[in-house]
Amino acid sequence: MISVRNHRQLLSGNRIFFLLLMMSIMACSASKSVVNKKDVQIVKSDSDKKIKRDTIRPEDGVIRDDILKNQPKMDTVIWHDISDEKGAVNDKNSRDAHFNKKDSYRINMLIPLNSDEIVDPAASRFVQFYAGALLAFEELKQEGVSLNVRVIDTDEGSYQLERHLDELTSDSIDMIIGPFDRDQLRTLAEKCNEKQVYLVSPWQTSSKLTQQNPYYIQMKPNLREHFNKIVQYSLTNYKQGEVVLVGQNSGETKAWFQYFQDEAQLINKNKKEFFGSYFVNLDSLKKGPTAFYNLFKGKNVKAIILPNYSFQDENFVYSCLRRLAAEKGNKTFSVIGMPLLFDSDKVEFEFYHALQIKVAISDFVDKNEEKIKVFRRTFLDKYGEIPTTDAIRGYDLIMYMGRNLYHYGKEFAKYLSRESTSYLQSTYDIQRAYIDVDKMMDDPEHFDYYENKYLDIIGFKGDKWVKMD
Template identity: 30%
Template sequence: MKPTKPDKKGESQVMNGKVDTIFWTEIDRTKEYNSTIENLDLEKKDSYNVSLLMPFEIERTDQSEVTNNATKLGKMANYYAGVKMALKKLEEEGINLNVNVLDSESGKFDVKIQQCKNADVIIGPRSKEQLKVTANFGRINNIPVISPWKSGSKISENNPFFVQLKTGLKDHFKKIIEHAKSEFSDDQIILLGRNTKREDLTYMRYMQGVAAALNQDNNVKPLQEFYVNEDSLKLGEFAFDSIFIQDQTTVFVLPNWSFLADEDFVYNTVRKMSGEKGLENVVVYGMPILLDSDKIKYDLHRGLNMRICRSSFVDRHSIDVKEFKQAYFDQYAGLPSDEAYEGYDMMVFIGRSMFNYGKKFQYFLDTYEQSLLQTKFDIQKVFKDDQSDDFKNIQYFQNEHLYILTFEDNKFVARQ
C-alpha cells in the first residue's frame, strides 16, 4: 500500500455538493426515543469542520515505514487511506466535511488541541493521556470527541460529548458468557485463569456475576473454574488432567486478551489443550488475541472449535468488501489492511451521523444501528447509575456491538 504521506503540519480537505436525502442500511429506532431527545436543537449545517488527530509520530519515525503494514506508521497510514476513501464516498452522497489532519504524536500536543477550537467534531487521539485531555477539551467547548482506538470507563466522566467506538473489555466477557450459556449448560462451561494473576481472578469474578444474573438465583458461582499452572504448560506431562467431560462438549472460556502480558500464556494453553484433549469434543471461547496472534494457527482454531468475541470482522466474500478492495487497489496500488477498513467505517459513520443529526449527533447515535464493511455501530449511553435514563447522568457513549466468530469450513464466520 502506498498512500499519500500526510503533511507534518496537517492538511485540509473540503468536500462539496449536497443532496436532501441519503439512504443506507440501518435500523431506525427514533420513534422509540424519549421526548428529551426530540426537543434538542439539531444545529444542522451545510458543512462540518472535523479535526482528525492521527498518531503518525512522523518526527520520530523512519518515513519509509509508511509502506510497511506491520509498523505503527504503516498501520496508521492504512487507517488514514481508509478515511480518505470514506471522504470520497461521503462527497458522492453530498456530505460536506472540512477535515483538518494533525499528527497528535509530533510536536506539542497542547498546540495541536488548541487548533481544534473551531471543530464540530474531534476524532482521536490514540494516546490515553492525550485522549483524557481531548475529552475534557470537548466537554468544556461542547465539541463531540470520538475515540476510535481506545475505550475505558476512567477516561472521562460526566461527559455527554465523549463517544467510544471500541467496545469495552467487560462487554466482551458479557457477550461470551451470554453466548456460551445460550448453547451449553452451566456444568459444561469452565472458566480458565491463573491464580497467580489478580487480573485473571477479577475476570472470573465478573463472568460468574454475569452468569448468576442470567440464572436469577442465589448461586454466585454457577460456572466451574480451573486454574492453569503455567509451569505445567511447558514442562509437565499434563496441564488439564481429568478436566475434559466424557461424552459431552467441554466448553472453556479463556478471557486473557493482552499481547504484552498474555500472548505466551494463551498460546501455550490452547496448544497444550489441543494435545491433551484426545478425541473429546472441546469448544474454546476467547478474545481477539486468539485470531490476531501469529502464533495461533488454523489447526488450533479448527481442533478446538474456537469462538472468538470481536468487535470487527472483514468478510472477504462480501460484495461490498470486494468493491472496496478493488477501489482501494485502484487508488493506492495495494490491498487494504484491517486498519483501512476501520478508518473507512469510522469516517462514513461519523459523516452520515452529522449529516442526519447535526452538531449534537451523539445524542441520536443510539436510535439506529448501522452496518458497514467490518463492523456495526450500536452506540449506547453509559450512565453513572445503570438504572438511570436521565440526560444529566450520561458519563459517555459506548459502542456495544460484538460478533462471535465461529470456525466453520476452514474459515471464520461472524455470528451475532
C-alpha cells in the same frame, strides 16, 4: 476542505502508494492554497515485523493498539492546505427542519501519520486508516455531505496538544476524531466536554478516561463488553456446568472468574454458579504428563473459556491450547476467548479446528463478502496497494459519522442509539455508558459517555473465520 501534506519524493518505501495517496487527497478539492509550512517527523514500524499489540488495557479495560518506534528516517514533508471553496450542495428541503443542521460541518482529525521516517507507507496502520478515510470523504461528497476537514499529524509523542486546545475546540468545530495518544485523549476529552464539542475515539477506550461527559464517543468496546459477550454466548449455547473458566491461580484471574459468575447470575437471575473454574498449574503445562486431567474427569465439559487478553499472556495461552489439543482424545469441546486467540502468531492453524476456537471480537472482516471485495478493488485501483483492516475501519468510521452529521446535525450523538448500523466491517451499536450502574437506575439521563457495544463471536469453519451469532 481537507488540510493535507504535499510530499517530496521519498528516498525509500512504497513511493507509488504514497504518491497516489497524496494525489487522491488533492482530487477531493477544487482549489489549492499554501497556508502553512512545517517539517514533521513520522515514525513507522519495521515492515518485516508483525506488530504485536495488546487490545485491552488491564487496569481499566482500555482497548488499544501499540505501534513501534525509532525506525529509519526519510525526507521531511511540507504541509499544504487544499480547500474546496464551494463545498457540496445540500438539499435542505429533503431534510428535517427540527434538527440543528448546517450547510457544512467542520471536523478536526488528529492522527499520528508520522511520515518523516516511514519505510513502507502501505504497512503503516495509521496511513491505511487515513487512506480509507479519504475514500469515505470522497463518497460523502458525492452524497451531498459537505465536510470541512482539517487533518493534524500528532507526530507520535511530540505533538503539544495543550498549546492547541482552544484552537482545536473553537466554536466553529463540530467534531474531533482522535487522537491516538491516551494522555492527549484524556486531556482533550475534558476540554471537549467544557466546550461542548463531540470527540470520537477510534482507537482507545476506557471506562476510566472520562466521566459525566456526553460529548465523548468510544468506538471500540471495552474489556467488560468482551466478557459480557462471552457470557451471553455461553448462556445461549450451553447449560450450567458445561462451560469452564481456565486460568492461572492469581488474584487477577480470580477477579475475572468472579465477574463472569456475577454477570451470568445477573442475567439468569439464578444464584447458582453457571461456570466451572479450573486453575492450571504452570509446571504441568511445561513438563507434566498431563495438565487438564482433572478438568475432564467425570465432567461433561463442552466449552473452555480463556479470558486472557494481553500479549504478555501469549505463551501461557499457547501452552494451554497445545496441552488441550494433545489431551483431548476423542472429546469434543470449544475454546472461547479474547482477540488474542485471533491475533497471536503462536496459535497454530491446527488448533482452530481441533479446539473449535471461538473469539469475541469487534471489526471482523469477512473477505468473501461482496462489499469487501468491491472496497478492496477500489482501494487497489486508487493506491496500488491491498487495504488492511485499518483502511476499512477508517472508511467505516467516516461514513458513519459523516452521514449522521448530515441527517441529524450538530447534536447527532443523541440519535446514534436509535438503531444498530452496519458498514463494511464495523457494526455500530452506540449506547450510553454508565461507570456506576446504581446511578443509572437513579437517573438514566446522567450518563458518563457514549460507547459502541457491538461485538461478534466468530468461529473457524472449513478454511475461514465466520460469524457465529
